Amino acid sequence: MQKLQGIMPPITTPFVNGELAIDKLQLNIDKWNKTELTGYVVMGSNGESVFLTHEEKLTLVEMTKKFASSNKLIIAGTGSDSIKETISLTNKSAERGANFSLILTPSFYKSEMKHEAFIKYFTAVADTVKIPVIIYNVPKFTGVDIEAETVAALSEHPNIVGIKNSSENARQNNEFISTTRKDFAVLVGTASMLYSGFSSGSVGGILALANIAPVECIQIQNLIEKGNLTEALDLQNRMIPVNKAVTAKYGVAGLKYAMDLLGYFGGEPRSPLSVLSVNEKLLMKEILKKSGLFTE
């Protein structure tokens, strides 16, 4: 089994006619199994977790575990504002095979979601769940941001083992690394932070881009570890337009369309998200071509 490090895709959830398509999930995982990806994140932001029912979530964990090579980590996104629901879903996910839980910062009462509330929330959860907790900080979706001093305090909890940080703030990422305990895993949350993160002490990344370009993401990591910084940066720079297209610009629908172009099953996002327009598809194709990932 892998350590909590390296490149992991927050895998998309395949739907056919709006329903889970487990065979398509298998198709994708079979392809990813052939790479050096260290694990799979189920029910992350790119997995459209918020659109899934409780039962669908558990099915996804179970099937991902079943299809994944035995050395791959299974990380389940199980957090919600409710501590009770979070604990329950985490433990059920553990029973279905999840090795780690990725737990979103609570965010509904935004003005109260500060140091004290985060400490209470994550401590209550981590005290009770059967698998280790990874904090998930993603301000663009939650509207809240967790501070370094809070993460530092939480890193002392024996069952809180890392953070996925989806901000692009290099200072914040450095603070997470420098103020937490030595073996606490700071994982970058977007491919545009791979270079900055790995050259500053991040040990891994959970990256939308790894769904479609796992080899390139892994290569950036390897180049940095070998000290080939310039080459790593060049490769990352080549990937940045693609990364923007499958995240900020076109979101999950864009990521899924790119998967379709690149030999994976992408398919449609679940309603109320929409597929790309014809024009957006053309632009996405152009971006993939320019990056070298796609050739007709």
Added chain:
Amino acid sequence: MQKLQGIMPPITTPFVNGELAIDKLQLNIDKWNKTELTGYVVMGSNGESVFLTHEEKLTLVEMTKKFASSNKLIIAGTGSDSIKETISLTNKSAERGANFSLILTPSFYKSEMKHEAFIKYFTAVADTVKIPVIIYNVPKFTGVDIEAETVAALSEHPNIVGIKNSSENARQNNEFISTTRKDFAVLVGTASMLYSGFSSGSVGGILALANIAPVECIQIQNLIEKGNLTEALDLQNRMIPVNKAVTAKYGVAGLKYAMDLLGYFGGEPRSPLSVLSVNEKLLMKEILKKSGLFTE
């Protein structure tokens, strides 16, 4: 049974030692039953809905229905980003006695949550649920805002009957009123908008303040309907500091503490929210005294 109008509190959820305290709920509802409140909103933002489990939610609807006078409306906050979960929870709530569903705008994928997505989401939900839908717009918690043209389009759906608008933007509220069909209920979402709303065509309000000052809220409405605008405005102005204290300033914890002071059961908010500090309690007491709501 009441029409969808008038003053309705988004009732707080009573906890003792962190668990639902149904006897305390009854105590509160018994008091509210003696007023002209037209209904009760269960599982609104002030009901700490996001901290409740699925089962707790259904219990709350059932018990609220049981304790409420027969002429009171029961409105259940049943929305989440998942269309499937929203439909399921709405229909189960209907079975337990809910007359209307209050459905939050989906909000996780903020940049995509615009006109088209809202149309798809609310249409899919309203097509299927067994009780009428009230849209719930609360930008300060969701980080998204629904536009008048979207609400106007949705108001054409036979099963979408109103909106609770928790913004304080008078222009927006007027647009909701003037661009939707005649019998579409625009409800203000905070007591500070009572005067502006009722004098512009709003027919009701779902107000945190109505938990502790139902009589005053109803009086503002009555004064406006009788044309006593100055008196209505004066009363509202007297309530604004209290309203701020139980919403923006101290949140649910503040509202619950005020309930304790005023003869209701407030109690503690659920973790990770915290009770007020000693100093905050003193300040809250002062604010209530100044408003005339509290006398020692």
Added chain:
Amino acid sequence: MQKLQGIMPPITTPFVNGELAIDKLQLNIDKWNKTELTGYVVMGSNGESVFLTHEEKLTLVEMTKKFASSNKLIIAGTGSDSIKETISLTNKSAERGANFSLILTPSFYKSEMKHEAFIKYFTAVADTVKIPVIIYNVPKFTGVDIEAETVAALSEHPNIVGIKNSSENARQNNEFISTTRKDFAVLVGTASMLYSGFSSGSVGGILALANIAPVECIQIQNLIEKGNLTEALDLQNRMIPVNKAVTAKYGVAGLKYAMDLLGYFGGEPRSPLSVLSVNEKLLMKEILKKSGLFTE
């Protein structure tokens, strides 16, 4: 001379080939002089004040005073972050004929621009300038917002006589009215707040829309004062799409194009702003037609 009340346009600054066109200013003012507008605001946000040189500003004040009917108020937008510059420009404007100064909240150091800084700034300015001060609160441009308790404190200064509030927040506007001294003038800053403001105690408005629809804006005020609330609201609702078009949607360029269509001189905004595109012009024309302001 008028009192500080009623409807006043923040007049646009006419440019021909990027330079001040004083004859065009005269043309516009001649038209406005025939209405019951109570005054003219020079160097407001719609006057592209930030694009003008010191000398151009003084010329504008002088020429506006010269062209205006003797009973019209001249209000000069003279505020900047620098207390020294603000005092200097205000006093020079007073010498050229300004009756009041409209002074923007300082805003560069956003996180420090709170109660204490606003008190220091406006007190220092008001202590020294020769004409009365109107506070100008416009969060969408400055990124800062002034609180009611600050305005209440400043309203005690003998030389601070009012506030132009360009937010659409009805609660905030009510607080400004109810917490300041009786003769403090709360002026709404956008036509969409006319109804809400005048029916709650605002005594005037400084409105982009008054550049092109002075008669309609004045009529809304008159209707409210006569107690014809429904008619006033209907008229305002008819104006809201136009108001949006000349502010949030198309900005100064839109306002100037609408002026051109309606018999005023609008012309081009100064660089780096751009004129409307052909398509935007068509849409603007449609909006004006629908409102009844424009007929071909």
Added chain:
Amino acid sequence: MQKLQGIMPPITTPFVNGELAIDKLQLNIDKWNKTELTGYVVMGSNGESVFLTHEEKLTLVEMTKKFASSNKLIIAGTGSDSIKETISLTNKSAERGANFSLILTPSFYKSEMKHEAFIKYFTAVADTVKIPVIIYNVPKFTGVDIEAETVAALSEHPNIVGIKNSSENARQNNEFISTTRKDFAVLVGTASMLYSGFSSGSVGGILALANIAPVECIQIQNLIEKGNLTEALDLQNRMIPVNKAVTAKYGVAGLKYAMDLLGYFGGEPRSPLSVLSVNEKLLMKEILKKSGLFTE
């Protein structure tokens, strides 16, 4: 004369009793002259530029040039929304000795300040001014952000030679570097981005921290250039609490107090900013002690 690279402080403006204190400026510059700082930025955000009069600004440029060692670059912050004023102040600053102009993105009409407006603004300015232009991007003060494609286009202008980027977004900084022409200088705008910037192709930094810790800032640069990445990162991490204290936490008042503690003249910020409270001073002293910069 230095090239546009290396570490440059945006020097604070010394005031005594609210007026320029040129002798204190000399005292500070004499100290900085002994370091390997490559230049001085006058009238930057930390120079309280927005509080200065036109004449004071020119005096500051002249005196800084006079006191600076002959090999130091003089960069003058001369931008405002007005193209005319910006050109005028830039050329007058050039006459007083400025080698470069640092020109803030225009920002008043926030919703219009996008690609096209930035291209028009910076092209008009750079076409006319006598010294090279450095773009100044500082979203936290302006509320606008310039995109990489805009900077890339502007980098083709022969008189636009660099950008000071005060955001902490590593992806954005990398895009500025990778999409602009080879000799375009991307300067980081805060010490927390030194490591990330220099290890990714930034050639310099304009840093508040360089006012009080020039040697440490220069050392971080030197360590990275020698390939001692770990040591560089350690040193930066040690500086981050200080950097936060003199920027986000306590602002210019904090920076000036730290200067007083460390042998420079800091003094009071200009009104409406305030000096630190007694308690804030104690906390600042603690932070400086912990960093090793200050010993009693």
